[in-house]
Amino acid sequence: QVQLVESGGGLVQPGGSLRLxxxxxxxxxxxxxxxxxxxxxxxxxxxVATIVYGGSTYYTDSVKGRFTISRDNAKNTVYLxxxxxxxxxxxxxxxxxxxxxxxxxxxxxxxxxxxSS
Numbered sequence: 001q002v003q004l005v006e007s008g009g010g011l012v013q014p015g016g017s018l019r020l021x022x023x024x025x026x027x028x029x030x031x032x033x034x035x036x037x038x039x040x041x042x043x044x045x046x047x048v049a050t051i052v053y054g055g056s057t058y059y060t061d062s063v064k065g066r067f068t069i070s071r072d073n074a075k076n077t078v079y080l081x082x083x084x085x086x087x088x089x090x091x092x093x094x095x096x097x098x099x100x101x102x103x104x105x106x107x108x109x110x111x112x113x114x115x116s117s
Contacts, residue, residue: 009111
């Protein structure tokens with residue numbers, strides 16, 4: 001059974017930093033592209049960043065230069081380092097995995113990030 005468990009969310013002031021983690025189990029981690037999505041109140045879920053096994057990354061324009069996605073393949077964990085946070089980054093952040101020998105997608109339950117003074 002696939003499990004993606006996020007941690008690291010919280011309340012932070014504008015300009016601050018947070019590091020999200022997502023621990024994956026029940027999958028062959030090397031076969032999966034890992035990503036982070038977010039959903040703000042009243043908005044659709046949007047892609048934030050992805051990372052493939054070899055380390056290539058993608059970022060949505062609004063987070064480029066501020067967020068960094070990384071993965072530790074030995075620990076089956078993906079991270080999202082978020083710097084220079086803005087109020088518009090406030091959302092529930094979801095971990096996402098896609099791939100596998102038989103293609104499938106899985107989601108974590110999400111972690112709340114609130115950027116406010």
